[in-house]
Amino acid sequence: MEKKPDKPKQGGEPFGEWMKHFQHFFQEQPVRGVLQSIDDFFKQPFPYTSFPIDVRELKNEHIVTAELPGIKKEQISIDILGSNLTISVKHQDIYTEEDDANKVFRRSEHLQHSSRTIGLPFPIDEKKVKATYRDGLLKIMIPKLQGRKIDLID
Numbered sequence: 001m002e003k004k005p006d007k008p009k010q011g012g013e014p015f016g017e018w019m020k021h022f023q024h025f026f027q028e029q030p031v032r033g034v035l036q037s038i039d040d041f042f043k044q045p046f047p048y049t050s051f052p053i054d055v056r057e058l059k060n061e062h063i064v065t066a067e068l069p070g071i072k073k074e075q076i077s078i079d080i081l082g083s084n085l086t087i088s089v090k091h092q093d094i095y096t097e098e099d100d101a102n103k104v105f106r107r108s109e110h111l112q113h114s115s116r117t118i119g120l121p122f123p124i125d126e127k128k129v130k131a132t133y134r135d136g137l138l139k140i141m142i143p144k145l146q147g148r149k150i151d152l153i154d
């Protein structure tokens with residue numbers, strides 16, 4: 001028995017038509033702009049909220065390390081107030097796109113700011129703090145202050 005070819009359905013394939021409308025929806029503005037913004041967000045090399053910090057205590061100092069891949073030295077700020085150390089990172093990108101043929105101009109600016117504060121159990125002498133930054137790793141050496149021992153009198 002010979003099998004007859006299937007007859008095409010009246011009105012075309014409903015799923016194919018739905019997919020066409022779905023794809024068209026994501027190619028139109030403003031949806032395309034929103035999707036581009038989401039893509040831009042995830043392309044950034046630096047996280048918006050935080051960055052990893054490690055604090056080690058040695059005999060004479062504390063060593064604070066922060067992982068900051070893709071960040072330039074000029075974008076890093078270290079502030080000391082009392083016994084608190086704050087590391088701040090500011091990252092700004094400006095993207096410009098021009099298309100003379102279609103007379104389209106697009107400019108977007110992304111500003112990211114993140115900071116971490118570490119509280120130490122003693123006041124920090126900012127004059128004795130040393131910091132290095134190499135290959136995305138910030139290392140801050142904070143010497144412990146030597147207090148003066150007071151003898152009790154009878």
